[in-house]
Amino acid sequence: MRFRLLALYTLGGYAAALCLGVIGAMIAFQVIGRLIDKLSVALGAGGLNLSIPGLSEISGFLLVGASFLGLAYTYVHGGHIRVTLVTGQLPPRIRVFVELWCLSVALGLCLYWGWYVIVLVQDSIAFGEVSYGMVPVPLWIPQSAMLAGIALLALALFEAWLSTARTAVTRPSAFRIDDRGHE
Incomplete structure (x- = not known):
């Protein structure tokens, strides 16, 4: 299957990787800061208190x-777990419709999930909700990352659904799933 919006899904993957890189950098700075503090105390200069406030919360x-923005990238590259024990044994004419049903369920659940995350983001903005940690982060910011990831996954599922539906209608006996789980 060829995804027309692969560049968009790849951008989501890069954003997820960036989030993980920032987590790693923040933890490295925290460790280095603690080592410098210990060294400073050992040399008699007193602690410098080099720490990142709210590190665990921001990392979370x-x-x-990272988790949500990487969903579509992982899907289009066949990284999600697929259980094809039963569907792999079906003839292609039946398998294409089973696959279409599975994609329909996945897309429906993703849209349902996305709808309620939209409601969650709207509520967080309306009520001015912030996190309870040392650094008050407006909750709509991480929730928006969740929403973007869910939207990208829904878009990828919709692309796969369209391609599978086209195959189901035009040439169902030619349906095959590759080792990455795509047509």
């Missing part, structure tokens, strides 16, 4: 971004 938000 970045992890949410």
